Amino acid sequence: MKLQVSIDLLSLEQAMNLLQDVAAYVDVIEAGTPLIKQEGLKVVETFKKFFPDKLIFADMKTMDAGELEAEMAFKANADFTTVLAVSNDATIEGAVAAARKYNKYVTADMIGVHDRVKRAVELEKLGVNYLELHTGLDEQAHGGVSRLDELQTLRGMVKIPLSAAGGIKEDTIQQVEAAGAQIAAVGAAIYAAKSPKEAARRIREKITSS
Numbered sequence: 001m002k003l004q005v006s007i008d009l010l011s012l013e014q015a016m017n018l019l020q021d022v023a024a025y026v027d028v029i030e031a032g033t034p035l036i037k038q039e040g041l042k043v044v045e046t047f048k049k050f051f052p053d054k055l056i057f058a059d060m061k062t063m064d065a066g067e068l069e070a071e072m073a074f075k076a077n078a079d080f081t082t083v084l085a086v087s088n089d090a091t092i093e094g095a096v097a098a099a100r101k102y103n104k105y106v107t108a109d110m111i112g113v114h115d116r117v118k119r120a121v122e123l124e125k126l127g128v129n130y131l132e133l134h135t136g137l138d139e140q141a142h143g144g145v146s147r148l149d150e151l152q153t154l155r156g157m158v159k160i161p162l163s164a165a166g167g168i169k170e171d172t173i174q175q176v177e178a179a180g181a182q183i184a185a186v187g188a189a190i191y192a193a194k195s196p197k198e199a200a201r202r203i204r205e206k207i208t209s210s
């Protein structure tokens with residue numbers, strides 16, 4: 001399982017400072033949606049420029065204009081972009097077309113989807129590369145927790161790789177891996193830790209495969 005650091009900080013400077021400490025422990029660097037909205041896609045370009053060996057994940061959370069927004073992310077050197085699973089199939093198809101054109105990946109973020117099994121099967125047919133089971137920050141603030149049981153269910157339903165995001169911590173990372181995620185996205189448990197470097201190192205240590 002790959003470890004992704006989700007950077008929901010609000011400035012490129014803060015993000016780069018964080019990465020000096022934690023990049024060595026992660027496989028994927030995520031430019032969080034608020035960070036992209038605050039600073040623009042230059043964050044994605046900068047991450048790739050300074051960390052060319054890492055996969056760069058642009059959390060665009062595209063809801064419309066799928067091909068256009070995915071292309072914007074890939075032109076900024078993202079390896080992954082996200083499209084919201086709740087969006088129209090035409091939006092998903094547009095993002096998939098851009099991913100194929102640039103030979104990159106599109107992840108469908110399942111945030112807000114009610115029938116996740118049904119939508120997962122549809123998304124696989126639409127050609128997305130990854131499915132992200134995601135408990136968003138607002139949902140977490142209202143008691144939402146990681147959906148490990150659903151991760152296992154989806155693992156049995158679709159062949160494409162699964163990623164997990166939302167509230168993953170040092171003491172749950174092994175359950176995420178055991179449930180069948182190929183990527184675990186960890187945000188606050190790293191960037192808001194007293195020592196982000198130590199937190200990232202400990203989380204990395206708990207992952208058995210790579």
Ligand SMILES: O=C([C@H](O)CO)[C@H](O)[C@H](O)COP(=O)(O)O
Binds near residue numbers: 007008134165168188
């Ligand atoms: O995608 C995210 C959220 O929608 C805000 O951008 C987070 O990066 C993702 O939920 C992981 O963050 P943590 O829950 O802090 O681990």
